[in-house]
Amino acid sequence: MSRLLFKMRYVPEDEAQEVRDLLENNDLEFFETSAGNWGISVPAIWIVNDDQYNRARELIDDYQKHRTARIQDEFELNKKRGETKNMWHIFLENPVHFLLYMGLICLILYFSLNFFLSL
Structure with missing residues (x-):
């Protein structure tokens, strides 16, 4: 049975693509749902096999930690340069x-x- 892995509402396109690539590179089977025509559905990435959920969750959690650190470092660097x-x-x-x-x-x-x- 499919399981919700990653909600995509308000997620930047580059982050969404990196998550898709991460799952594909680790041979995890997933599918994606959109918000629909009126935006009331859940845009998300779903993992197909429950057995793969924990592995996928670990990968995404690790990715988000690294992404957060990278974005914060970029912000601090831009702040020091006066580009913010x-x-x-x-x-x-x-x-x-x-x-x-x-x-x-x-x-x-x-x-x-x-x-x-x-x-």
């Missing part, structure tokens, strides 16, 4: 859009809170 984006960088890239969005946020907050603040 913050609010100031976003403002400098497109100040008109930034100011319009901030104004819209303030307007929505004003109308939302005006009643409560006028009491």
Whole structure:
């Protein structure tokens, strides 16, 4: 009987492909389900044989530990180089859009809170 191995909702495409490759390289039989037309189904990777589940789970857990460490190292390296984006960088890239969005946020907050603040 098939068993849920890895939920794919909000998973970046590169990570999903690496998980697929990992399972294929270790000769683990799996299939994938999509979210469907309305996005209400479970997009996931399922392992076909229950006997292979523990091995597949160990491989994915190990992969995710290494991926997390790699992504954190890349972030720290980019942070040291000054390549990470913050609010100031976003403002400098497109100040008109930034100011319009901030104004819209303030307007929505004003109308939302005006009643409560006028009491």
